[in-house]
């Protein structure tokens with residue numbers, strides 16, 4: 001997959017050189033390129049924003065500069081344009097799964113009061129998929145952190161990025177629709193707290209059942225909305241007790 005991220009603060013995206021995403025880039029599993037929006041400006045001051053039509057506070061990012069950038073980055077064919085915005089649809093694990101199937105994603109990191117609304121409208125009309133996405137109900141200063149969140153969630157789903165793909169199967173927000181069960185490691189006793197006996201038993205069926213029960217318990221307590229959304233036909237008699 002190719003991912004292009006455009007920002008006026010490209011240094012913000014340096015974290016994408018680290019950890020699993022960084023390794024995936026080095027291994028050629030992910031072609032990730034970070035760009036400075038100001039490289040597409042034409043004036044001496046490298047201007048990317050202007051005052052809002054209709055008045056009001058703040059500045060708005062100019063569509064002509066964004067247009068130059070996106071046209072160049074999508075010159076070989078339509079890409080999926082992701083515009084982070086607090087007024088977008090909420091980004092979820094399902095969104096990450098859908099984006100992970102794309103050939104090219106272009107992230108447009110807004111600043112100030114955001115990007116002129118005609119940018120999303122124009123690229124939709126031109127046949128690109130455009131997703132205006134929010135990472136939660138709060139307001140950040142720019143789209144860089146939101147893009148980091150989304151790129152990491154997408155990249156870890158690409159084949160070969162996570163060493164053991166089993167890790168993806170049982171985790172929170174996965175196919176089971178539950179939050180993950182509590183996890184433990186050595187030492188078996190720490191601060192007078194013991195690891196549950198069953199996990200030391202070596203009895204795989206019992207461990208599976210214990211983990212599912214704890215996942216159901218945790219999900220009921222923290223996210224009853226997820227329990228309500230479970231497909232009843234996937235639940236056994238034991239599950240229904242929760």
Ligand code: SAM
Pocket residue numbers: 083084085086087108109110111112113114115133134135136137138139140141142143144146
């Ligand atoms: N005036 C905008 C509004 O009220 O919807 C907020 C603009 S915000 C200060 C600047 C930029 O930060 C946005 O264009 C977007 O790129 C990013 N941003 C802020 N909060 C976000 C969120 N919750 N999810 C995704 N992006 C966000």
